[in-house]
Amino acid sequence: MSLALDACALDALDNKVVFGQVMGELADKDELLTVVVSDYGRRLSLDRFRELRPEGYVQCGIAEQNQLEVAAALALEGYHVVVPTYACFLSTRALDQIRVLVGSMGAPVVLVGLSGGYGSSVLGTSHMALSDIAWLRQVPGLEILTPATNTELAAMLRERAANPRPTYIRITHPLPQAPFHLSEAAAQAQPFTPQRLTLADKPMSLQASATTNAATPAAPTDLWCEAAPAQSEPPAADVSFLAAGSCVGIAAHVTQLLAQEGLTANIYNLRTVAPLDARVVEEACASKLVVTLEEHFSHGGVGAAVAELLCERTQHPRLLRLGAAFEELPADDPAKLLEQSGLTPSAVYAGVCNALIGSR
């Protein structure tokens, strides 16, 4: 079923369901596939996977340290091991295990952080994952992938399960203020290096089907992007957005708003935030303003990673680091907290305009 879903329908699903569907789809062919869980398996739609690979489902209970230890051993014994759990707990409760077993020993596990950012913020600050990139980018050899849409998440899961290596896939929920899709071609393009996007029309097939197929409604405000042609020089632009995960959609919406004012922007979906490809920062330096966007503290996160590279250059444009508010926000709906953090298209637009005035 999942393979037949087009990007629009896939993006409409809960990302936990997408995770489970991809595992079920892969289990059919991959007898080494193993999912090690810590009491967070039931919500991951793993029924199909468990039916096909009952021996590949390892339940550790609420014990993330043991989860990582067991997973690392299985991965080093040749299994294709996927380790899903809350991003906040995975990156902190089991950080030492990740440092030693994944960092030093190179265990090729695929860690999957669920509810990155404010995804589960209504449950309390305990469940917010706003520093996981900061912790985990300190682990040498661990790649951090930040899928922007479910279609991209599915592509990343498929590739890493087939070629396991130390990876953290950070899942963020789509932002309510910025409905956004990547074309299937863009989402599936490999390797998962930073990708420049261009605004696109809704695919023809969907324009036709949207009226006839109620199961895949495309909201009228949805934005679509596709990958800029490979090897093409980026056009000169006022702004470069270096965005991760859910915030790629914000960048697309702000680009549209800026265009109405005659300002130009290049949108980069970073896809792999660690190790960060220095070339994308170099490209971004051609514009007047570099803006990082992430559902994460910019302290230690993507903003910090870009700043580290920028400041090594003799000359560089101004950097605007936008991310989660670096303070304890009380539990609330993600939309409210994103708003308080300034992570909405209108707030980002305002910030970018102010910064451009300042940088003139």
Next chain:
Amino acid sequence: MATQLNRKSMRTNSMTHEALLWAPARFITPDTQTSLVHSTLAQSTEIQTALYEQLAATIKEYIRSGEWPAGHRLPSEHELMQAFSLSRGTVRRALKDLVSQGLLVQERGRGTFVSNPTLTHGPAELTLSVAAALAEKGLSFVTHVLAQQVTPAPAEVAKMLGVAAGSPVLFLRRVRETAGKSRLCQESWLNLDACPNLEATDFTRESAFDAVERCSGHKVANSAMRYSARSAQAPYTTYLSCDSSEPLLMLEQLISLDNCVPIEWSRTWFTHDHAISTWATQRQSRGSLLSEAPHTAEALPFEPVAESLFAQGTGAEAQSSSSEQALAATAATRQELEALTLSLRQRAVQFALDDPAHPYHLGGSLSCAEILAALYGAVMNCGVQGGPAEWERRDRLVFSKGHGALTLYPALQHAGLLSRADLEAGLYGPKAHIFKHPKRDVERGIELSAGSLGMGPGYAAGLALSKLRKQQEGRVICLVGDGECNEGSVWESLQFVGHLALNNFVLIVDANGLQLDGPTKDVLDAGSLAGRLSSCGFDVREVNGHDVVALVEALSVPAGAAPTKPLALIAHTHKGEGLSFARDVAHWHDDFLSSSERSLALAELRMTGEGK
């Protein structure tokens, strides 16, 4: 000495049940092909001898003829494959069999060599005949017949040989000499019903096996065997020209023909330069040195040996019993493993002696020396000998208490996993392969990068799961410290292991009672360790962790049905054991050796000097 014989275990008329209990050994004559270059092994012969057996026989002939002397390096596997047009698997199997028979030794990375000419029996192998064993080693020998008499069969002998009590049987006592030295004394009861005219044989010229086959018209087929260690006693001191303190190896055998008729009940006393290769025994028992371990006492065909029966030929008095035999075997194990333990302690301290500028974690390294000696000297199959399949099914040690690695490294060297050069390259710096806290290096037997405590049990649990999922043999053994058990992650993992009842998982706690800040019971007293382990679902045992034999017994794979629970062994030890100044002293968690301590260490560990 009157011995109560157990009827059940003396039932030997049929060898069938022994053949099932003991790996049956088939006697064959070594092939007589002599030219390596021109040999082509028959693809099909009358007897359909397997290709690997043919290759093994050819190699044996080279050794027997002296063409390949002791220490001779064999052609590589690839060269043998080419020379005989054989597959790698066939060549490996032939070499493995010869290694298991003690004729060859394999050294990792160096090749395969003809072993030194000790007398060798493979426990599950072909060399039932001492004469054949000597011949295969290329040793010429002289046989002296000290007794050769036909007597009415005593009841016990009659039962063993399956003949009527009082019917004539032949008693033989022979001494074999090589290079002018008595090497073994063999005493045999032979079945004359099955071998008419055997008594007329000149045993100085003909081996008992040859004569038996000639007189009976049957081939010698099977032997039930049991080895035990003894100290030499009269009259064997006289026969073997040895002192009464000298260790002897005794082999008891019940040999039968290919028609299952028991033909010979014998005891053979070997001088201490006789070697038994233990490879096949390790496979059967997953490495126990105690050859009885995989079998229950009831399963053995031998009851307490009737000494007087053997002694009757001379009227000499020999005192023994099966319990004494067991004690003697245990004593040999103890002696060997205690010697290994001492060498581990010596090498551990050598690291500190060689590098006075740095402190060394002697306390926790010395406390687990016996544990490591038991594991690497007896319990574990390290998978070093044999091909990739053997490597895959090896037992794994996950050394979680990483700071105790100073004794781990010489233990790995003993097992053939580390080289002397690896140890001499030191524990830090660009040339080092091994480190104060172990770094994962599976080829060298190091499964886990340790040092951050509490990760071993979970990692070992993953390895154990993997073995079960792959249906691989072998156990995963995790060594933790009792201080390390403060870590919450230890208990996350032990709960997991207990919940899944991973019966190939073994936890050993080196309970030395001390940690960095002082006595473990003062730092964090969490109550009964045994109780906590038990409630997690472990089969919990406690031993004196400085008693090598107790450790081996507790860690040996039990006979019979597979265990239903994981095993936890609490080994009560002393931190710093072996050095009087470090024993039970908290600061010896890690410290520098003062000059007086250096001298003391040398003396107490019987080290000759400070050089490597």
